[in-house]
Amino acid sequence: MRRNQERRAALLDAAIDVLATEGARGLTFRAVDARAKVPAGTASNYFANRDDLLTQAGARIYEHLQPDVATMARSLEGPRDRARVAELMHELIGRITAYRTGYLALLELRLEATRRPGLREVLTERIRRDLDANIDYHLRTGLPGDATTVVLLYLAINWLILERLTLPGVFTEEELHDLVDRAVERIVPERPSGA
Incomplete structure (x- = not known):
């Protein structure tokens, strides 16, 4: 379970990087997978949809701040x-x-x-x-x-x-x-x- 939480955190950090560099329109599961350097389809296994990814990325930003x-x-x-x-x-x-x-x-x-x-x-x-x-x-x-x-x-x-x-x-x-x-x-x- 710990590893899954670490992977989720890494995916969210990758999503934050994508948002900052590519903007919201550039935030796709594929872009997050590439930024996190994980196999294609990994992000879609962790987040129900793009809205879920956006919401959780926002929460992760506040964790860092x-x-x-x-x-x-x-x-x-x-x-x-x-x-x-x-x-x-x-x-x-x-x-x-x-x-x-x-x-x-x-x-x-x-x-x-x-x-x-x-x-x-x-x-x-x-x-x-x-x-x-x-x-x-x-x-x-x-x-x-x-x-x-x-x-x-x-x-x-x-x-x-x-x-x-x-x-x-x-x-x-x-x-x-x-x-x-x-x-x-x-x-x-x-x-x-x-x-």
Whole structure:
């Protein structure tokens, strides 16, 4: 059974690579088999159909993007102020852009979701759940701001990541770093809500 799970993970990683390099239209069972370097027909044995493959690839991207235990522990160190929020945003951008393939594949999935209601439903539920978890974490740990603070950071940081990965020449690394700091400065209040 373990080997089957490893094969499934390898096929999903291959699907993510195909999505990032060829786009959603290039995602076929044949393309996944070729990218995973497995015999033809292997992917079709693991996934019921293309929608199943798209949905599971999306879930696999989120597995890769989750911060590890050490990162989560570090996020709780030190004061809960704007500077801490800026550090967290820089860490987030670094972690996500380090997995460029996954983020680009996720963008392809979002575009494909405009044409596939089932995929749209799955992605909407997953992204809303993650956003709610981020809001809960922010409030529970005493970081400054409220739910709206988290949503505005989410929107701003996502677009900065998009620029960095798709049009890296628009801003220098120094400009991007400064933009993150300025976004935090303008969005996050100096003191926690209710303090």
